[in-house]
Amino acid sequence: MKLTPEQLQDKWNEVIELITDTFDGERKDNILKMYEFFKDRMMFTPASGVVYYHNAFPGGYVCHILNVTKFALRLYELYEELGLHTSEYNKENIIFCTLHHDLGKVGNLEYDYYIPNESEWHRINQGKMYGYDENLHYMTVTDRSVWLLSQFDIKMSEIEYLALRLTDGMYEEANKGYFMGYGENKNLKTNLPYLLHNADSLATRWEKEQYMFSSDSDIKYEEIFNTELKVEREREEAEAVENMKQALVKDETPDILSEKSKDLFNELFGDMIRELLKQMMK
Numbered sequence: 568m569k570l571t572p573e574q575l576q577d578k579w580n581e582v583i584e585l586i587t588d589t590f591d592g593e594r595k596d597n598i599l600k601m602y603e604f605f606k607d608r609m610m611f612t613p614a615s616g617v618v619y620y621h622n623a624f625p626g627g628y629v630c631h632i633l634n635v636t637k638f639a640l641r642l643y644e645l646y647e648e649l650g651l652h653t654s655e656y657n658k659e660n661i662i663f664c665t666l667h668h669d670l671g672k673v674g675n676l677e678y679d680y681y682i683p684n685e686s687e688w689h690r691i692n693q694g695k696m697y698g699y700d701e702n703l704h705y706m707t708v709t710d711r712s713v714w715l716l717s718q719f720d721i722k723m724s725e726i727e728y729l730a731l732r733l734t735d736g737m738y739e740e741a742n743k744g745y746f747m748g749y750g751e752n753k754n755l756k757t758n759l760p761y762l763l764h765n766a767d768s769l770a771t772r773w774e775k776e777q778y779m780f781s782s783d784s785d786i787k788y789e790e791i792f793n794t795e796l797k798v799e800r801e802r803e804e805a806e807a808v809e810n811m812k813q814a815l816v817k818d819e820t821p822d823i824l825s826e827k828s829k830d831l832f833n834e835l836f837g838d839m840i841r842e843l844l845k846q847m848m849k
């Protein structure tokens with residue numbers, strides 16, 4: 568997926584508007600200062616480094632935090648409807664966590680966390696679009712998020728900290744003690760970490776599906792559930808091959824050669840190889 572410069576700007580404006588509408592006072596000022604500081608880097612940060620994980624493209628991070636916010640606010644309504652306890656937090660608490668749970672993916676004050684992979688082979692064959700800047704100290708994304716917030720004097724409540732800290736749920740080994748603590752006093756006393764984890768998991772899955780069911784995907788997921796699509800694709804491919812065969816033995820490209828086949832033909836053979844093949848077939 569590729570965002571246009573206008574789309575990148577629109578997504579950025581959406582984040583700034585969300586901050587302006589949600590927060591107040593000193594916290595709002597400090598959050599806005601942090602976004603101003605990171606603007607030129609954060610706008611282009613991806614949400615992951617691998618194409619089949621999620622949002623591994625410039626702007627992917629900003630799209631991700633907006634998606635997690637959207638999912639979290641809808642889940643908040645569902646939590647209330649289902650009777651899950653929600654009185655200890657509000658929309659501001661939710662949005663603070665959705666916007667900052669992955670903040671560490673931006674990097675530190677100097678260096679980006681993700682750097683574009685210069686190896687075309689790895690990008691094309693393994694989908695590894697980004698590597699990691701080795702100048703950075705090893706730190707979990709969550710720890711770096713908390714550290715970065717502290718650099719801009721952005722305070723958070725105890726419940727916000729817990730939710731932000733536990734957004735990865737049981738995917739993070741270190742979170743086990745919070746979710747599996749034995750003893751009544753170790754039960755999580757708030758649902759906000761569950762809400763954040765649910766929203767982050769579902770938004771990530773949604774983002775992953777945008778890749779899975781697109782033409783960029785190596786695996787034809789759509790065809791697994793709809794065999795008619797597979798039959799149709801194979802028919803089109805066979806027709807393209809047949810058109811190419813005909814084009815090889817004729818001076819002019821035949822009328823029946825579809826635009827798609829022409830493109831494919833030119834991409835595969837080019838003029839020079841085409842001439843060579845014609846000579847060989849005489």
Ligand SMILES: [Fe+2]
Nearest residue numbers: 631668669767
């Ligand atoms: Fe996330």
